[in-house]
Amino acid sequence: MFRGFVADCKAHLQDRPANIAGIIFAALTIMFFNVWGIITCGYIYSVEEEPDIYQLLPETGEERKRRFIFNAGMEMLLIAVLIMVNLIIMHGYSQSVLLQLPNLFLLDAAYCIYLFYHRICKLSQTQNKVWGEKQGSNSVYEGIVFIADKILLIIFIFCGIDLFNQTGKIAAFVEQNFYTVFMAGLGIGFVILLVDVIRQVGGRKYED
Amino acid sequence: MNPIFSCNHITQELEHFKLADITFTLDAGCILGVIGKNGSGKTTLLRTLMGIQSTQGDAKILGYSLRKDEKEYKKRIAYVLNESPFLMNVNAVTNGRLFGRYYDRFDPERYEELLQQYGIIEHPEKLRPVCHGKKNIQAMNRLSQGQQIRQQLAFALSYDARVYFMDEPTGNLDVEFRDTFYEEIRKLVSDERKSVIYASHLVEEMENLADYILWLREQNGVSRIYFYGTVDELRDRYRIIEAEDEVLRDIPAERILGGRKETNHNEWLIDVEQYELPASIRECVRYPELKEIMYYVEKGEVIENV
Numbered sequence: 001m002f003r004g005f006v007a008d009c010k011a012h013l014q015d016r017p018a019n020i021a022g023i024i025f026a027a028l029t030i031m032f033f034n035v036w037g038i039i040t041c042g043y044i045y046s047v048e049e050e051p052d053i054y055q056l057l058p059e060t061g062e063e064r065k066r067r068f069i070f071n072a073g074m075e076m077l078l079i080a081v082l083i084m085v086n087l088i089i090m091h092g093y094s095q096s097v098l099l100q101l102p103n104l105f106l107l108d109a110a111y112c113i114y115l116f117y118h119r120i121c122k123l124s125q126t127q128n129k130v131w132g133e134k135q136g137s138n139s140v141y142e143g144i145v146f147i148a149d150k151i152l153l154i155i156f157i158f159c160g161i162d163l164f165n166q167t168g169k170i171a172a173f174v175e176q177n178f179y180t181v182f183m184a185g186l187g188i189g190f191v192i193l194l195v196d197v198i199r200q201v202g203g204r205k206y207e208d
Numbered sequence: 209m210n211p212i213f214s215c216n217h218i219t220q221e222l223e224h225f226k227l228a229d230i231t232f233t234l235d236a237g238c239i240l241g242v243i244g245k246n247g248s249g250k251t252t253l254l255r256t257l258m259g260i261q262s263t264q265g266d267a268k269i270l271g272y273s274l275r276k277d278e279k280e281y282k283k284r285i286a287y288v289l290n291e292s293p294f295l296m297n298v299n300a301v302t303n304g305r306l307f308g309r310y311y312d313r314f315d316p317e318r319y320e321e322l323l324q325q326y327g328i329i330e331h332p333e334k335l336r337p338v339c340h341g342k343k344n345i346q347a348m349n350r351l352s353q354g355q356q357i358r359q360q361l362a363f364a365l366s367y368d369a370r371v372y373f374m375d376e377p378t379g380n381l382d383v384e385f386r387d388t389f390y391e392e393i394r395k396l397v398s399d400e401r402k403s404v405i406y407a408s409h410l411v412e413e414m415e416n417l418a419d420y421i422l423w424l425r426e427q428n429g430v431s432r433i434y435f436y437g438t439v440d441e442l443r444d445r446y447r448i449i450e451a452e453d454e455v456l457r458d459i460p461a462e463r464i465l466g467g468r469k470e471t472n473h474n475e476w477l478i479d480v481e482q483y484e485l486p487a488s489i490r491e492c493v494r495y496p497e498l499k500e501i502m503y504y505v506e507k508g509e510v511i512e513n514v
Binding site for chain 1: 282
């Protein structure tokens with residue numbers, strides 16, 4: 001299987017050298033997000049800014065530690081499952097196996113952000129303490145998270161459609177228009193970010 | 209006498225501050241007012257007794273020790289704090305769902321009912337999973353300080369705690385809800401099963417609310433109990449003399465704790481514990497209010513505004 005995978009890769013790269021840049025870019029992106037995620041989470045844990053409520057709950061110190069480890073373990077398991085699902089999807093496309101790699105990277109990147117916000121932040125209540133009291137930094141941060149949510153959703157939908165699209169039409173389309181699709185996604189992301197930041201800084205609340 | 213809570217030699221050492229040897233007991237059905245000026249250690253004491261900060265010494269609720277039976281101890285406490293301990297980026301209902309399950313008799317329906325009663329949820333029938341962009345109940349960090357206090361009160365009243373810790377909760381409450389708040393506290397202790405430990409620098413509210421007073425005074429970076437007893441005992445220990453300077457000649461200087469001299473009015477706070485005032489000045493003597501006692505004792509001198 002591995003040899004087949006490598007052969008596919010070689011064939012793919014020979015046919016489409018332009019995609020190498022995209023793959024490197026995606027690899028760097030994912031490295032950045034992963035490293036950023038790990039460093040930030042590590043920093044959060046190290047500053048011990050756990051909200052008071054966790055100290056007030058009827059738990060012993062040992063139980064608190066166990067809960068923490070369990071949560072972290074579940075997160076890692078979830079990441080592993082997501083990656084596995086993506087690999088399975090990838091495996092269905094021997095013709096466009098490399099095309100799925102940026103997708104996988106993006107999924108991982110989005111999940112890092114998702115993980116950071118929805119799990120770690122909610123548990124650590126860091127946004128005021130770690131990110132400073134300024135509403136501005138908070139708003140930008142929330143804006144980024146807002147986009148991460150949407151990216152993750154889009155990727156899940158994309159993967160879902162892809163999974164059932166065994167003919168590979170979507171994959172073929174994305175393959176042929178890789179940069180268009182990528183740039184369009186990036187553009188939409190920035191527009192959402194901009195709108196969200198304006199909303200936040202402008203003082204509008206999430207009530208609409 | 210039915211002691212529900214005991215605090216034994218609690219000592220808390222921080223970087224520039226020490227809370228030294230705090231010992232007291234509290235009966236069920238009583239409200240203990242913890243008073244003291246800013247920085248006297250009221251919040252530190254409460255945080256220590258709630259188990260947020262580690263400590264030397266111990267506290268017990270119905271025999272359950274903070275050090276040895278931390279879980280059982282914490283099951284029996286509730287809290288309404290000046291700074292909300294709850295998660296700020298989720299809403300009040302989610303907070304209830306997340307943390308209510310830690311308490312044996314937490315009643316989520318009552319919690320939501322109280323949230324509605326206190327104006328935190330306006331349309332509970334429309335409650336649904338919350339996501340960014342669509343909420344009919346705001347995240348905690350969108351609530352005002354007063355609303356956060358209301359949420360905490362709702363949470364505290366939704367399970368069967370025995371000792372309620374309240375740290376300057378009324379500072380940000382509007383006048384109307386402040387009365388509701390006091391009423392809820394009185395209701396809490398009316399069945400003689402529960403007690404409230406209430407820290408505040410608003411001495412006036414303590415005078416009306418508290419059965420016992422624990423007065424913390426800080427000197428040279430060390431805070432200790434200055435007084436512990438009933439409100440009446442505290443008031444009984446002091447007198448205010450409203451008279452001319454000459455009247456003071458008969459009173460030992462160490463008994464005069466503080467006072468005020470103005471053009472048309474003089475008054476002095478006298479410590480009358482184990483000391484009987486001369487009969488000649490009894491006509492110009494009255495009982496002080498709690499805030500007068502605290503003000504003059506903390507000031508420790510005669511203020512001249514002549």
